[in-house]
Amino acid sequence: MKLPKKLQQKLENRKETNALRKLGTVSNLVDFSSNDYLGFSKNDTIFNNAHDFLIGHNIKQNGATGSRLLSGNHPLFNTVETALSEFHNSESALIFNSGYDANVGFFSSVPQRGNVILYDEYIHASIRDGVQLSNSKAYKFKHNDLDDLKSHLERGREVSKDIDIYIVTESVFSMDGTSPNLVKLAQICKKHNAYLIVDEAHAVGVFGERGVGLVQELNLEKDVFARLVTFGKAMGCHGAAILGSDHLKQYLVNFARSFIYTTALSPHSLATIQASYNELFISKSKQKLHQNILLFKEEIKNNNLQNLFIESNSPIHCCLVSGNERVKEVAQKLQVQGYDVKPILSPTVPAGQERLRFCLHAFNCEEEITKVLKLLATFVK
CATH class of the missing domain: 3.90.1150.10 (Aspartate Aminotransferase, domain 1)
Structure with a gap:
């Protein structure tokens, strides 16, 4: 069947502007x-250690069999999440299937109607999509411009001192490699009683002692409401986790739809995450x-x-x-x-x-x- 005319026209517009995306091949x-x-994605030690871990624990299972709330919550989840919490100095960690799933799940469920989300204009598409699914009002501020952010915050507090405000940034931005001043940003959030969320996708494995990320390198763990860490970049495998309090983890398990309604990661994925983190200690x-x-x-x-x-x-x-x-x-x-x-x-x-x-x-x-x-x-x- 042919595409509907509006969809075909959108493809034609992409072709005319030389912006049509195509799947590439391995080169x-x-x-x-x-x-x-x-x-790490081609690291033999990580590959072999993940395999040896599964065999050593007599885990011969190809798939998760279901969502974590049904049949897919393999004991390895608790092992890996505990290790992540310790490594990243966080009270809790909750593993998602990808960074996209984690951001969509968090931002579609945590900010509530009447809340305000302030996000950097260059924030990742997965965060934007999650924000669109939320019932909160959302406003962008200029890229890494804390003065512009403060003006938004002050206007918000003039309207109400009681609304919850969420401020969202990345520690390393994927499209330009820049970083915000996280220390000043945390101070601003504290002054205005706002919740700070930091996407650390491109910082984990790269910055901080053993690759803990920029938030930990700056000793800001207690000043950040939630951190996103992903495993598909420097860690060379797949998946992501939200780091935060035990109460935040409990909330996400109950209300983050991208967590609740999806088949869990396989045991092999979890073993690979564990092996990748172990490699950080010696690499x-x-x-x-x-x-x-x-x-x-x-x-x-x-x-x-x-x-x-x-x-x-x-x-x-x-x-x-x-x-x-x-x-x-x-x-x-x-x-x-x-x-x-x-x-x-x-x-x-x-x-x-x-x-x-x-x-x-x-x-x-x-x-x-x-x-x-x-x-x-x-x-x-």
Whole structure:
């Protein structure tokens, strides 16, 4: 059957603006695009340890068999959630099937009618979708602009001193690699009696001692109402968890629909999460990653590309190349030379702010970093 006309027209509009998304294929290009910052997704030790753990505990089960509230709450969930709580210095942890599920579940259920959500304008799509499902009023503030946030807060408190206000940010933003001033943000939330939620998807495994994330690195755990940690990026596996109080966990188990009405993660996924966290205690990958970040920043300067790149201390570095057609053209040239660099198109980012997104990894070598930026300099000048 043909698509309805309105749907077909939306596809045609994407084609006309050179913004049509397509599924890619696995390539042998040098990886500057994946979120596998530490190389854990292909780590033999993690793979073998997860397998040995399952065999050692006589766990030979392919699937969860149901939701966690029915038949799928395998004893491994308690083991892994306890380990996560201890590692992240949190009272409780609740595992979700993905970061998307966790954000949608949290924001669709926790903020209530009459509450207010203030979110950074560059916040992840999963948070936006959760906010849309909530009954709260939601307002965006300018990216990492705490003065703009304060003006929103003050207006909200003028209306009512009793409403619950939730403030949402990311510790590392996925589309530009920048970070907010979390210390000042926590102080603002405390002053205005607001609840702070921090998505740590791109910080876990990358920042803090053993990769605990930016919130812990700054000793802000007690100032944050909820943290999201995901396992599909630096941790190299799959799933996510909401970190918070025991009462928050109990609430989410009862009201987060993306948790309640889905089949649970398999025991193998849980064993892999545990093995990945264990690897953080012994791996040198985090140190190598940060060496590569420093090298990349040096090479940006050596190639006089500072004016095109957004300042970042994270593994994510973005080179602004305006226009969908132009940024795709530059990305294609880099790919022809053997480097997997992806273009980020509008409407994912605002029109005029299209960019090349470079993701750095512990396994990228010095030659790869040096050469890709030399090539970039020839293509964008």
